[in-house]
Amino acid sequence: MREYNGKTYAENQPHTMEELLEITTILRSPEGCSWDRAQTHESLKKCLEEETGEVLQAVERKDDENLCEELGDLLLQILLHCEIAGERGAFCFQDVIQGLADKLIRRHPHVFGDVKRPESPEEALALWKDVKRQEKERKAGAQEA
Helix, strand or coil: CCEECCEECCCCCCCCHHHHHHHHHHHHCCCCCHHHHHCCCCCCHHHHHHHHHHHHHHHHHCCHHHHHHHHHHHHHHHHHHHHHHHHCCCCCHHHHHHHHHHHHHHCCHHHHCCCCCCCCHHHHHHHHHHHHHHHHHHHHHHHHC
């Protein structure tokens, strides 16, 4: 077993999200895997489509074991895209987490704010869409200014 930064990574041991991010960085490093290093956002498009399709198939089959595996494969695609973007200083996984958390809080004002709670899933979806529409209008206005 090789050590990376004083740490050994072994299969069938408990792992954290932090370790998964470290593993992804190692795979893209000069000591890592030539295939992983060669990937770009563009070259990963087909893999992303395939993994998404496999997730959908597992859902259709109601196959939880396979769904768990395929969600991991889909997560790897996300991590690789974040690592590639991070290498050029565009964004990192933490930026994705921050953006998603902010969006979920913003688009659920009935949960995290003081807006009246919708009485049905349809009303909740309408509220989500209204908040999303307002976001797009603000972005368009900011771009025009």
